[in-house]
Amino acid sequence: MPQSLFIVKRMAALLVAACAITSLRAQSADPRDAPPNEERLLNTTVPDIPLTTVSGARATLSQIAHGRPLLLAFVFTRCSGVCSPFLTSWRSADRAIAHGRYLRLALSFDPRDTSTDMFTLARHHALDDNDDWTFAVGDPSDVRRLADATGFWWAWDETRQQFDHPAMLAGIRDGRLVRLLVGGSITSARLDELVREVSGEFVRSYPLPGRVSFRCVRYDPATGRTTLDWGFALLLIPIAATGIGTLVMFAAGARVRGKE
């Protein structure tokens, strides 16, 4: 009926307006301020790019992984910021957990890096003779494709003569992105979750604050409590809109009866 449709349209318009405001707010922020958006990337097919390892061998990502799950980090050897502490943190957390059957890959995104540079980096972290760890370089365009598929980004900072970039681990299984772990410091607990997830186990997760609009519930990992969020109100729209629409329709029906 026109009346009910009118109400539905008004509700939809309000929803659109609310979403548009949210979108504008999200778009106005510098994307580099936020970590990669995992929700948009999960299950994405990761390009099977060719790489050159520190031993000089040429092999694709899948050949290097050899059927194993893969944890991938983008680094560059001239990094004076997060790269080295990040690798140290990863190595420490890795030693603290029991899982072993997965590949750790550190890939340079800096076109200036050579396999020799990456070998030096591996040796600096005492990982040069560890078969579970691979340090590699790739063709810049291939590395860019892989970075895009995993949400990794970098930007040259002229002032600091450094690349600005996030520190993150991408969990890949069977050529698809399974989970991202973002942050310069990796705890063994979080790495354990990532490894279990990438090994095919179901691991509970919750989205980062501010990423998802109209969330149904909010989970507090500190307390383990779940509380209702504003998105839950959208569940009431069908009941409210139909209730109002029904009343309007029967009021219009009464007018028709009155005229007859």
Add this chain to the structure above:
Amino acid sequence: MASVASTVTVPAADVYRTRLIRVTLVWVLTALVLFPVLAILGLLMRAQQGGYLQSTPPEVFYAIMTLHGLGMVGLWFVAGMAVISVLLANYVKPTTAVSWIAYGATLAGVVLLLAATLIGRLGVGWYFLYPLPFHSGGTWPPWATASLFAALAIMGVGWTVWSADLLFAIARRYRLSHALGWHYLSGATTPDVPPIIIISTVSFIGVLAGLVAAVVILVLVALEQFGSGFTNDALLIKNLTFYFGHMVVNITMYFGVAMVYEVLPAYTGRPWKTNTLVVLAWNLVLFLVMFAYLHHLYMDFAQPRWLQVTGQLSSYLISVPAAVVTIFSTLVLIYGSTMRWRLPSVMLFLGVMGWAIGGVAAVIDSTVAVNTRFHNTLWVPAHFHTYFVMGVMLMILGTVFHLVTDLSKVPERSALTKTIVGTVGLGGYGFLLMFYLAGVASVPRRYAVYPAEVAVGTTFAKVSLIFIAVLLVGALVYIWETGRRCLKAFSS
């Protein structure tokens, strides 16, 4: 010799009724064509699970599963709407043009769905749970997802207008309090409101709520895809999706039940009058149906516990007013009556029986502790196929046969009635039994091929093929008998 031309004035009411019957017959004929096609898709799925068609890639299985699921849910919903509207025309006056608009929208939607699934190989299942449609992993192209949502939008608009028109038709004759039968609660018996009006009012309000939920889903998804500013909350979309999906399926059941209330008295010789119990039952249904969908989210650990409890309570409670009252009343209506056991009455009775059996299985599955074990097993398709195939489908088909026999004046043949009832009963329950047994054996649902751990699922699927074939024979005999009556009624 001069000829004399005579003009016959046809009463407006007759013209209206003829138009309404014509559009209803078009709906019925379309349903009779689509039903066996969709059923054969189901047969193909069970064949693949039974170890046949091994060269068929799994993504084809999932595309067929999507078409079969969405097709059957949509088919019986529109068939229910069409039949209900012609039954309602005994009391109120729905708009025939709106029914045609809904028909056009449904056809357009069907074409888009066929393209998305058969050409695009869209394999998202009938519930198209976010974000799966947008993460095909290369299995289906983006246009297939766009086709799915376009189909849902077009059909959604058509069905919303149709439901609103039917509800408005009731509103033009009854006050809301009368349409919901509230005056019976205070002891009044006038105006006399037949049960079909009360059940239809409840059903159309429910349908509209479900369709509004679909609108919210479409808006949120469109904003994410075109606005690129935010990501949707998967849990919110899942809540909305099952609010919509469960509502549509649930209300289709209630259409069938409304038909039982309206048509069965013609065979028992006793009227089925509205009383306090019927009013209380269906008003409670209107309240509880808004929350029953929550049992679809038991597996979502982030869903607050009180919502899970609400889901279990409403699923339990809703079976009392709708099912128990109707089943009990049906038995009371038949017991001691001079019942004429014809094809429509047998199908309506078997439909109520199927509803009861499927309902018990559903209540078992809606128990959180049980659902933890059963949720992803074939027990779930077992129970929803029970109340769909052996429940609402029989109710609608029985009513259709009642209508077309009445319109065509083609007498019913006893031998064919026995053939239809025998084959549909044996084939239907045999096919369902294989689902139930597989569910108890923890055979997972939605598997194209069973791994070694649940290889017993292959045997159950193989046996079910025999029963499906028997069911199809019965269905085809029914379709032949009903189809020719439809065509005769249409031409006259």
